[in-house]
Amino acid sequence: MIEFxxxxxxxxxxxGKADQTGLLAVGGxxxxxxxxxxxxxxxxxxxxxxxxxxxxxxxxRLVLFPREFKVSKSLRxxxxxNPFEIRFDHDFNAVITxxxxxxxxxxxxxxxxxxxxxAYKMLHQCGYAHSVEAYRSGRxxxxxxxxxxxxxxxxxxxxxxxxxxxxxxxxxxxxxxLLWGFHFIDAQQETDHLKSLGAGPxxxxxxxxxxxxxxxxxxxRGKW
Numbered sequence: 323m324i325e326f327x328x329x330x331x332x333x334x335x336x337x338g339k340a341d342q343t344g345l346l347a348v349g350g351x352x353x354x355x356x357x358x359x360x361x362x363x364x365x366x367x368x369x370x371x372x373x374x375x376x377x378x379x380x381x382x383r384l385v386l387f388p389r390e391f392k393v394s395k396s397l398r399x400x401x402x403x404n405p406f407e408i409r410f411d412h413d414f415n416a417v418i419t420x421x422x423x424x425x426x427x428x429x430x431x432x433x434x435x436x437x438x439x440x441a442y443k444m445l446h447q448c449g450y451a452h453s454v455e456a457y458r459s460g461r462x463x464x465x466x467x468x469x470x471x472x473x474x475x476x477x478x479x480x481x482x483x484x485x486x487x488x489x490x491x492x493x494x495x496x497x498x499x500l501l502w503g504f505h506f507i508d509a510q511q512e513t514d515h516l517k518s519l520g521a522g523p524x525x526x527x528x529x530x531x532x533x534x535x536x537x538x539x540x541x542x543r544g545k546w
Contacts, residue, residue, distance in 0.1 A: 324348060327377075332356075337364040337379035337526060344380030344511075351375070352441035354448050361469055361476055362537060364530050366510060371435050381526035384509040384516060386477075388499040391492075392520040400486040401493060406456040406463060408494045410546040414446045417453040417465040421479035434479060442478070445469065449543035454495045456487040463487035466495065468507075470543075474536035475499060476508040492519065498546070505536040 325335045327350035340346040346365060350356060352375065360366060360377060369376040393401070422434035445451040446467075452475075455465040464487025466480035475495070482488040499507065508529075509521045524532070 327375075334360060334363050334365055334377070337530060340379045340381065340526075344378045345376060346379050347377040348374050350377070352437060354441075354445050354450070357441060357445055357469070358450060358471065361471055361474075362533075364526070364533050366476065367438070368433055368510075369435070370433050378510075379526060380511055382512075382523035383526060383529040384512045384521050385524045385529065385532070386496075386507040386509050386516065386519065386521035388496045388504060388507065390520040390522070391496045392518065393493065394518075397486055397489050397493070400490060406458055406487060406490050408491060409455045409457065410498070411446075411452055412455055413462065414451065414453040414467060415443060416462055417455060417467050417481070418442055418479070420462070420465070420481045420483075421467065424481045442467070442469075449545075450541070452546050454491040456482075456484075456491045458484060458487075464489075465491045471541050472537040472539045473503060473505045474508060474533060475504055475506075477510070489519070502542065506532055 324341060324345060325347045327347050330351060332350050335347060337346060352367060365377050365379050367375055368378050418434065418439055422439060442451050451467060451469050453465055453467040456463050463484040464482035466477060466488060468475055468477040480488040480492065509516045512523060
């Protein structure tokens with residue numbers, strides 16, 4: 323049964339109560355404390371400009387374990403040529419703006435609404451949301467952003483202007499995750515693109531166990 327969240331100090335229902343589509347709750351707000359509470363419970367917001375705030379916990383969940391990241395021959399060649407300068411948290415606002423503007427196949431408009439953009443910018447200022455950027459000749463060529471809690475990274479969106487730029491950003495994020503001992507990157511919902519990079523489906527129950535273990539560790543807040 324879908325729950326309606328009211329007031330500023332609402333309580334999220336258990337993720338296991340989501341319906342078959344993964345929809346769990348409607349309403350609430352996108353304050354930093356609400357977003358942090360949601361991610362820590364395996365829940366994330368996803369909605370469009372014509373909808374209220376919708377909260378999801380899909381089953382199965384697409385997860386990328388850092389050691390299982392797949393580097394294709396073409397990406398390997400790109401990385402060998404080293405055309406991009408990779409930066410972390412250099413221009414979060416530009417990354418989320420580009421992610422919102424990129425057309426998505428089968429989608430009209432964007433799920434990264436103005437409200438969502440402001441919420442994640444605030445989360446970035448609080449030290450929980452991060453961006454990885456790929457630059458060529460000083461110009462932003464691609465990147466991604468997401469949320470970090472404990473030893474978990476929740477990927478939100480990625481974009482590219484130049485071929486392999488977002489993949490190069492993801493590669494360097496994975497290397498950072500391996501260095502810091504992160505357990506997984508949550509890719510949320512299945513896409514062929516992310517599956518080609520090594521992500522795979524994980525049952526919600528298993529995901530919640532993985533999340534519980536990852537959250538035992540201190541969050542690496544601040545600029546990366």
